[in-house]
Amino acid sequence: MNVTDPRLLVQPSPLLKQRMRTDQAMRDVLYALLPATLAGLWYFGLAALLVILSSIAGALITEWVFSPAQARSARLLDSSGLLTGLLLGLTLPPALPLWMAFIGGAVAIGLGKLVWGGLGYNLFNPSLVGRAFLGATFPIAMTTWSPGAGPADFFQVYESTLTPPFMQASYDAVTAATPLGLMKFEYQSTPLWDLVIGKTSGCIGETSGLLLILGGVYLAFRRGLDWRMPVSILASVLLFTGALYLLDPAKYPGPLFSLFSGGLLIGAIYMATDPVTSPLTPRGTWIFGVGVGLLVVLIRVFGGFPEGVMYAILLMNSATPLIDRYTQSRVFGKGIKTE
Amino acid sequence: MNALAALFKRGFSHGIHPDELKDQTHALPTQRMPFVERYTLPVHQHLGAPPRPVVAAGQRVQRGQLVAEPGAFVSTALHSPVTGWVRAIGPRRFPGGRYEQAIEIEADRYASQRLRVESPPDWRSLSLEDFVSLVQHSGIVGLGGASLPAHVKYSLREGVKIKTLIANGAECEPYLTNDHRIMVEQPEALLRGIEILHTLLGAEESIIGIELNKPDAIETLRAHIRSDQPIRVVPLRVKYPQGDSKMMIKSILDVEVPAGLHAADLGIIMNNVSTVAAIADYFASGMPYIDRMVTVSGPGIEYPANLVVPLGTPVREVLRFCGGVREDTREVVMGGPMMGTPVASLDEPVIKSSSGLLAFTAEHIARPTEYPCIRCGRCVEACPYFLNPARLAKLARARLYDEMKAFQVMECVECGSCTYSCPSGIPIVQMIRTAKNTLWAKKSKAE
Numbered sequence: 001m002n003v004t005d006p007r008l009l010v011q012p013s014p015l016l017k018q019r020m021r022t023d024q025a026m027r028d029v030l031y032a033l034l035p036a037t038l039a040g041l042w043y044f045g046l047a048a049l050l051v052i053l054s055s056i057a058g059a060l061i062t063e064w065v066f067s068p069a070q071a072r073s074a075r076l077l078d079s080s081g082l083l084t085g086l087l088l089g090l091t092l093p094p095a096l097p098l099w100m101a102f103i104g105g106a107v108a109i110g111l112g113k114l115v116w117g118g119l120g121y122n123l124f125n126p127s128l129v130g131r132a133f134l135g136a137t138f139p140i141a142m143t144t145w146s147p148g149a150g151p152a153d154f155f156q157v158y159e160s161t162l163t164p165p166f167m168q169a170s171y172d173a174v175t176a177a178t179p180l181g182l183m184k185f186e187y188q189s190t191p192l193w194d195l196v197i198g199k200t201s202g203c204i205g206e207t208s209g210l211l212l213i214l215g216g217v218y219l220a221f222r223r224g225l226d227w228r229m230p231v232s233i234l235a236s237v238l239l240f241t242g243a244l245y246l247l248d249p250a251k252y253p254g255p256l257f258s259l260f261s262g263g264l265l266i267g268a269i270y271m272a273t274d275p276v277t278s279p280l281t282p283r284g285t286w287i288f289g290v291g292v293g294l295l296v297v298l299i300r301v302f303g304g305f306p307e308g309v310m311y312a313i314l315l316m317n318s319a320t321p322l323i324d325r326y327t328q329s330r331v332f333g334k335g336i337k338t339e
Numbered sequence: 340m341n342a343l344a345a346l347f348k349r350g351f352s353h354g355i356h357p358d359e360l361k362d363q364t365h366a367l368p369t370q371r372m373p374f375v376e377r378y379t380l381p382v383h384q385h386l387g388a389p390p391r392p393v394v395a396a397g398q399r400v401q402r403g404q405l406v407a408e409p410g411a412f413v414s415t416a417l418h419s420p421v422t423g424w425v426r427a428i429g430p431r432r433f434p435g436g437r438y439e440q441a442i443e444i445e446a447d448r449y450a451s452q453r454l455r456v457e458s459p460p461d462w463r464s465l466s467l468e469d470f471v472s473l474v475q476h477s478g479i480v481g482l483g484g485a486s487l488p489a490h491v492k493y494s495l496r497e498g499v500k501i502k503t504l505i506a507n508g509a510e511c512e513p514y515l516t517n518d519h520r521i522m523v524e525q526p527e528a529l530l531r532g533i534e535i536l537h538t539l540l541g542a543e544e545s546i547i548g549i550e551l552n553k554p555d556a557i558e559t560l561r562a563h564i565r566s567d568q569p570i571r572v573v574p575l576r577v578k579y580p581q582g583d584s585k586m587m588i589k590s591i592l593d594v595e596v597p598a599g600l601h602a603a604d605l606g607i608i609m610n611n612v613s614t615v616a617a618i619a620d621y622f623a624s625g626m627p628y629i630d631r632m633v634t635v636s637g638p639g640i641e642y643p644a645n646l647v648v649p650l651g652t653p654v655r656e657v658l659r660f661c662g663g664v665r666e667d668t669r670e671v672v673m674g675g676p677m678m679g680t681p682v683a684s685l686d687e688p689v690i691k692s693s694s695g696l697l698a699f700t701a702e703h704i705a706r707p708t709e710y711p712c713i714r715c716g717r718c719v720e721a722c723p724y725f726l727n728p729a730r731l732a733k734l735a736r737a738r739l740y741d742e743m744k745a746f747q748v749m750e751c752v753e754c755g756s757c758t759y760s761c762p763s764g765i766p767i768v769q770m771i772r773t774a775k776n777t778l779w780a781k782k783s784k785a786e
């Protein structure tokens with residue numbers, strides 16, 4: 001038998017690769033968010049679905065329009081735009097006019113990612129950039145919470161949902177305060193169990209603590225997120241609020257309430273863990289996490305807003321390059337004394 | 340119990356766990372590759388200066404006869420693997436695709452190919468200097484990958500006292516099983532080699548480090564060690580790159596060899612088990628380094644094998660002996676899949692450092708789509724030298740090679756753990772290699 005030369009490629013080693021790919025990792029996060037998303041839809045109905053879809057459409061269309069032609073398909077296929085759109089959608093109020101959600105998605109990708117040079121180069125979490133933009137531009141719409149109708153009235157959308165573009169929304173008579181708002185402005189607590197299963201008003205996807213945690217555990221097992229991040233954020237929130245609660249239980253919210261209310265879980269598990277905008281090193285991750293936890297408590301307790309997760313993460317995003325610089329490991333064999 | 344203890348021992352940090360892929364060959368007894376018609380011996384097969392040819396075209400040579408003598412201290416001898424005639428001396432394609440000086444030998448098919456060499460003197464009567472010079476003339480190089488002529492390590496700097504001798508049997512590269520077979524099949528030779536080195540270097544203790552995935556090697560060697568011998572076998576966690584000398588020293592002795600120093604500066608000598616066995620063979624029969632053990636494997640190979648191959652045998656002949664390669668083979672690698680060198684043509688010969696010949700099909704080497712770095716930190720957590728590969732890759736892409744020095748690029752051992760672990764498919768170590776080569780070239784130009 002003769003061996004003829006096959007058409008040999010001369011690719012340099014290593015030839016072996018682990019199996020996880022970046023696009024797969026992004027899709028994993030999407031799967032992890034699915035249960036919480038469905039819970040949001042179950043609770044807030046068709047309107048919530050439309051808000052999420054508008055936000056995703058805003059994100060993907062922007063990515064398509066503003067990417068150079070040869071990079072388009074690769075950028076859409078890496079699923080990161082889809083993830084940004086979904087994450088933004090999940091942190092919007094269910095009765096938000098759809099055109100606002102669309103603009104939010106567009107801004108998230110445009111200002112949050114593309115102007116920095118695309119995936120991997122942005123300093124701030126894109127979906128939070130989108131949300132911060134909406135919060136500043138449409139403060140009323142972004143803080144008007146509507147009660148969920150439950151699955152019985154799935155097809156019943158809010159009056160505000162279909163507001164024509166660039167018009168202000170008019171709301172139904174009934175609005176509902178979020179648990180954090182109730183706590184901050186009326187010193188009224190919400191039963192913990194309602195928080196855990198998500199039977200409260202709030203953003204579409206942030207209410208069901210249980211499902212968010214479930215998705216997080218799945219991701220951690222798939223190594224899709226750095227477990228240190230949620231653990232450090234949640235532990236520090238527990239610790240700081242626990243200390244305050246011990247000081248004055250009447251004035252400050254309890255640690256478990258703090259954990260399950262507002263956007264803390266979705267932020268800690270799905271947004272702070274965005275690899276692009278969080279530190280590279282394990283030590284840096286701990287610092288980042290504790291920083292977020294501390295800022296969340298400071299803003300919630302002492303600031304003017306009931307919720308602070310978004311700003312806490314954005315602030316720590318801006319500190320990431322600095323953290324990376326100072327947590328660089330000691331290179332093996334360097335700085336060892338030799339006689 | 341020992342295995343358990345080793346599992347919990349600290350060992351080195353970071354690193355990766357690629358599939359071992361050794362099942363195809365780890366239990367296959369070694370076979371001899373038959374002699375073929377033509378041999379190509381690249382003259383320069385190791386670090387340091389090239390040897391000087393001492394034969395001329397047309398000359399008759401015997402198997403084991405010297406054909407090139409050491410060209411400097413950091414250089415070694417080269418011997419004919421076969422009895423026959425020197426046909427040509429000139430530039431030939433070398434593994435890695437470069438053209439280099441080579442000696443071409445045509446085998447005499449009627450010759451017996453029996454080795455007729457002088458026996459070396461009894462090693463017990465040797466001084467360390469004589470030993471060093473004999474090893475240099477045996478042509479043995481470090482067989483763990485770096486290919487430093489073996490004797491160089493034994494000529495100790497003034498004032499250095501050797502405490503520990505380590506025989507490296509980690510064989511952490513996937514697919515490769517040649518060191519494994521040596522430990523299982525030739526434990527006496529290996530232990531004899533350790534005894535020679537141990538005595539002549541004046542070591543206090545000798546250690547054989549073996550990854551836990553080779554329990555038969557661990558048992559065989561333990562059974563062969565006499566109770567009066569200061570030799571012990573240390574099982575090691577299966578983790579890549581356990582066989583890297585500084586990582587192994589960290590795992591076994593919990594000592595961090597400072598950057599810029601060699602293990603010998605701390606009184607530690609490390610050798611690959613094959614190197615040690617080759618030294619034992621040389622002092623037993625006078626057999627110079629002319630045959631090497633090669634693992635032929637990989638998804639493109641019909642009949643994987645562990646082979647003893649005479650140096651200079653064309654890759655094509657070795658593959659033919661193993662039943663050829665699958666039609667869709669797209670890459671043949673010399674060495675391991677993590678650090679080996681791609682073969683550019685099947686006419687390239689087996690050289691002293693060819694521990695493996697691995698054939699990969701198109702499907703196995705398909706380059707996945709490359710995505711931007713998402714700063715996931717997997718490469719950072721993989722790098723056993725605690726470098727920041729993501730950062731280095733970014734700088735390399737911008738060709739900021741001098742800036743890379745500040746990030747300690749020169750400490751990189753090119754183990755490839757970073758590229759292995761990157762989900763975005765970024766060729767990190769490949770870019771680091773280019774950067775390092777550029778920096779070396781610049782440095783040597785400046786000198």
Ligand code: SF4
Pocket residue numbers: 721722723724725726728750751752753754755756757758767768771
């Ligand atoms: S940077 Fe160098 S030493 Fe570190 S993992 Fe990559 S190849 Fe190995």
Ligand code: SF4
Pocket residue numbers: 711712713714715716717718719728729732760761762763764765767
């Ligand atoms: S493994 Fe790849 S994507 Fe992740 S940080 Fe390193 S270079 Fe970037």
